[in-house]
Amino acid sequence: MTEQGQQDGAAPRGGDLVRRHRTSTRLWHWINAFTIFTMLMSGLMIFNAHPRLYWGQYGANTDRAWLQIGSAGGRGVLIVGGEAYDTTGVLGVWEDRDGIERRRAFPWWATIPSNYSLADARIWHFFFAWVLVLSAATYLVASLVNRHLQRDLLPRAAELHPSHVWHDIRDHLRLRFPRGAAAARYGILQKLAYVGVILGLIPLLILTGLTMSPGVNAAWPWLVDLFGGRQSARSIHFLCAAAMLLFILVHLLMVLLSGPLNQLRAMITGAYRLPREKER
């Protein structure tokens, strides 16, 4: 952490303006914000071309799907593990911007492009896949070199103690966020979330994505074995994307609850005003 006290050498206190995020972190954050948003939405359009998920090596229309989105009798249906849910208006059957009923899995407002086009969605997805891979790799190397990963992101043993984690969960549920100097560091839940995304979800999304490539399959068959087949990799890719969306929603909620303008400024300029300690 590169926190700086206002006075020379003095520990920062509530009310101080500190340098919160490195340039590399801020840059990567905004590249990601756009890249992941684009990849999620173009990914949903790609899913629309075949809105069924399977486990194993193969899977097509007559094979058993563990998840499918479709329509029956004019109603939208989501079928997961044998249970059917009516999703009319959102999934399977919905109205486009002109009020015309469409029968596709994900609706126009969730996809890139908004009108059905598998080819266009692939063009977006594979361009931003390069951005994701190159920027994530650069960030990872930079964070290892400047020790951001080791110092600020990886949890320490003491922080992983159940009582410490439980304490942080209770504080989050009561919306009690750190104040003063403590606000310049990540809490254990933040660390787990960020490390989970950086070292878990993003690598998994990239690897399962590559596993769907028949060209890569031929060269690196061990990748297919790692995920138990191409259709399993496709399912895991989709589940990781869903987990990424969940992360983004919780992340945005936390920003909103913990002083959105101050947080936003910290991620744009790097400067963050430490929340004042509560008067006793």
Added chain:
Amino acid sequence: MISRRKLIGSLAAGAGGLILSGCNRINADPRVRSMLQSAEGLTMRAQRLITDRTALAREFDAADLSPLFRSNGTRKPAGTAYETHLRAGFADWRLVVDGLVARPLSLSLGQIRSLPRRTQITRHDCVEGWSAIGQWTGAPLKLLLDMAGLRSSARYLIFHCADRYAQGDYYESIDLIDAFHPQTILAWGLNGQPLPVGNGAPLRLRVERQLGYKHAKYVQRIEAVESLSAHGRGKGGYWEDYYDYAWYAGI
């Protein structure tokens, strides 16, 4: 502070505009499209660079076969010409190999079937996302190319097909790396039976390391060319020409 607020405001407005109405306009902008599509060549070169060009696609066991190998795209070519061939059991079907070759060929199905054959159980991956495992039997394309004697100026093979789509005749193309790959065959059999009409009877291309739309069905002519630009709209295939699908479908 004002400039920051302005920045935040314009960022939010930009994002909002993108979501609300700009998406389709951005998607249709030729400059944006050509920038996004530039990743396609990068993907092909990167895949070819870091993977073995001669790597074989995985071959499965009979126990791994899909219970049903579905048909996609053209289920049956329209028109009386194909119907006549079908009724005659493709007795008069000819496969022409021409273009930049020393000895143009015109082969009957019987002649192709009597060539040394290759049988492989492989996974077929459709660009839509589904996969099916089938057993293909056919003549290695390399044999036909050696018979015809490819000229040194030939760089691509164009597969002219008997099926027609809304915008034009179906065709596809591959380069010589895939053409001479040992698993690239002109298949006349699926799962021990003659190739069904829905899967491309009497002949279809198998180019195992690429997605399904490259595996041209109902192949009637293979043309060796130096460049793809003179055919169709010049992008090397029906889906490439009219819908901007990638020519290299390795991912």
